[in-house]
Amino acid sequence: MLELKNISFSVKSEDGKTKDIIRNLNLTVKDRTFTVITGPNGSGKTTLAKLIAGIEKPTGGKILLDGQDITDMDITDRAKAGIGFAFQAPVRFKGITVYDLLRIASGKKITPSAACEYLSEVGLCARDYISREANASLSGGEIKRIEIATVLARQSRLSVFDEPEAGIDLWSFQNLIRVFRSMREKINDSSMIIISHQERILEIADEIAVLADGTIEKYGKKEDIFPTLIGTEAAQETCTRLR
């Protein structure tokens, strides 16, 4: 269980004023749940994800994982404690191969065939990608799916995916929905947070949190929240052709 207690995050802007990006935010993510966080651009979703992964430190409040205070834990220790994070804009590496990333992610020596499993899950033909460098020669959609595969390979207790659908083409998007549906089915004791605007992803959710202006505006079961979002910016239809 992840508990965010009264979390604030503010930065000093150039003119010396403080800017509040996250304000007194409270959220509990229970085990065995698939939570979708949605909200307009600039509402603070990525910042919230980075606070959970330890990439940013809150300026106020506490973060608890299974009751343990992890507020001051660094990125590495949070990863070891079971938090996984797929970036909205994945970084690229010269010389590090897709296999290297999956090997590092799994935390042990994995066989290339085990690594291939993760790639197949995100709809990439493993043979074509396993020994490729995770560099600028990969398309936006490819690097995005590899990013998701690295988080799958970690088998974390809590995985956070920041806009996994962004930059992915339509065909792959359908695949991705399948990936998340199957993750939902195999969730066991883990839990997942997906940041997304997509109706198709909101539909998979157990719980939905709506972020507005740095704080949780609405939170509850999908059945209660989803109907209130249809037609708003928070729930974008993908494309009628996909239905």
Added chain:
Amino acid sequence: MALNDIQKKILAEVADLHKVPMGAYNFRINGATESRNTTANIDIRSKADGSGIDIHIMPGTKNESVHIPVVLSKSGLKETVYNDFYVGEGADVTIVAGCGIDNCGNQDSQHDGIHRFFVERGAKVRYVEKHYGSGDGSGKRILNPVTEVYMDEDSHMEMEMAQIKGVDSTVRSTIAEMKKGSSLIVRERLMTHGVQNAVSTYKVSLLEEGATADVVSRSVARDSSTQKFDACIAGFAPCKGHTECDSIIMDNGTILAVPSLEARHVDAALVHEAAIGKIAGEQLIKLMTLGLTEHEAEEEIINGFLA
């Protein structure tokens, strides 16, 4: 051949040799030939004046290799060695040359190897050269390789040169003169640390039509080490040349990249690229979210970059 543990370790580092190799070889240890083997197609002879060896590869020799590792494990040894390779028409061979210096003493040890390659028409050569230093003496480990490549029509050469650890001072100079339809690929990998200094200079002349060259260097400068990469590609005919220098700078390192192009024909297509930067914070963060410490993340990034 009786080798001590240090000599064995150096051979493993510079030539991936854990036992005596197949094919032709010449092991030079502490200034003298320790052991040599020739084959029906590959002859190795000492030069009359004792300054080095001549390696003759018969025309049409296929899938054979030549290993010529050099080990210096005595402090204070300084040598200049001339090795000439004559690669016959249509041959296809691998040449592995490496030099390792172990210096536990307080005098400098230095190996200056001058390698000349005469690659005849249609021949293919893969050349692998690794440099390595070890030992904790205050004497320096110095390597100054000079490589000259003369490529005849339609010949092809690939050079992989790596210096990853322990060499205090290096001045590397490589020249190539290339005839019609010949092609050269160079991949250089360099890492310096401490107060090491490395200079690498290339002058590749694409003399005739259809010659191509691709010279790529990747390097990492750590601590207070300094590096200079100076590559010039000159085109005298319709030809293609590309040079790239890509470096990671760390700590208080210094890197100078001076790529240059010289076009002496309107159809000479020449390109150079150079980039120097520190490890991107985002790269470290990504690997840390995969459970690595910052230090482990740095090592993975450098190892990948230099792989």
